[in-house]
Amino acid sequence: MGPLILTLACPDRPGITARVTGFLFERGCNILDAQQFNDRAGNGGGDRFFMRVVFDPDGSTREGLRADFATLASEFGMDWTMVREDRPRRTIIMVSKFDHCLVDLLYRCRTGELPIDIVAIVSNHPREAAIRVEIGDIPFHHIPVTPDTKPAAEAQFRTLAAETDAELVVLARYMQVFSDEQSAHFAGRCINIHHSFLPGFKGARPYHQAHARGVKIIGATAHFVTADLDEGPIIHQDVERITHADSPEDLVRKGRDIERRVLAEAVRLFAQERVLMNGNRTVVFRG
Incomplete structure (x- = not known):
């Protein structure tokens, strides 16, 4: 051992x-x-x-x-x-139509940088719309979500997580908001990447919000999912400087690079047991 x-x-x-x-x-x-x-x-x-x-x-x-x-x-x-220490954490990755974070996690997992075992990839969109890269033998699950089917879809996902013994759920630009019940079920083991430096610019289209405010720094935040949208305990953040000449599309492009590296670092910290909950905050032991 x-x-x-x-x-x-x-x-x-x-x-x-x-x-x-x-x-x-x-x-x-x-x-x-x-x-x-x-x-x-x-x-x-x-x-x-x-x-x-x-x-x-x-x-x-x-x-x-x-x-x-x-x-x-x-x-x-x-x-x-x-x-x-050497046990890979069984992980489910959820994604919608932006797969840059997923691609980065797959690469880091395959090169041994991340101590995780990806047991499933889940999307609310079909395979051809959600992912444009090869995922090998990782099982893909399409679980559609509409306002009417959301309770059943969330129950289906909870069943999948139980069947795969998932220890971590990663929302890699998964653009569906968890219900209070779902957030509580995965409390402390579900990480979301928000494309903003929280607590600023919560909710939808944060880069466009940031552009409208004329900010000089954009960022991304990896945090635990809670019932309060984009307000869960923060695990990791990073930023990049921008200028007045950057368009909203430039911010989106630059932001994607920040998102993928922030999420990967948060997953690494979690998988190495470096993140401890402290009320609405976290204690993160770097290394």
Whole structure:
């Protein structure tokens, strides 16, 4: 068994780091990387402590470590996970008619840059309208969505996610808004790319909104999906400078490049267990 990743969040108090590292030392584990953050601002509701540890279990079984750690976690009121570092996260990618983000994710996955296993691609449009590149043996599912069929379509997708054991859903320019029920079902494991530097220019046609305001910087935001449109906890953002000479079409063209790299980085951070929820914000351990 290769290295394991332990992530945890709990109310802050003295001694947490000592207890966690001591626990691993006592079981012969070798810590390879450790990061922590003490949120004194109380953004998640009171002072919170966050930690990510990568360690070599040195022959210990994950099941045994998990069982033992559960006692410690209960003492500190921890929300925690312990997973294999080398396990690709089972991922569904959703797309409508713009496939540039999908193409980038496929490339990065195939070159080993992203530790994900794409178990399905889903679109509200037929294959020939949604994707213009070869997807190999990845299953493609066309799930049409209309106002009348939306509840049934969302239920069909939930069934697909359950059947494929999907751990992550990526909205790679999927232009359908999730219902409150769907957002709640995939809370904390559904990432959207919004073609704007949130919280500015929410909703439709953000590049045209930005052009109308004469902004000098455009950007993209990868965030978790919540019931509030484009207001989920932010994972990653990036920007690019523009000028008065750029048309709305120029902004769209330049924006697509930002979108694909921002989304890919957010997926990487999630797949490497570097993103921890902190109320309506995130703690992101870079690396």
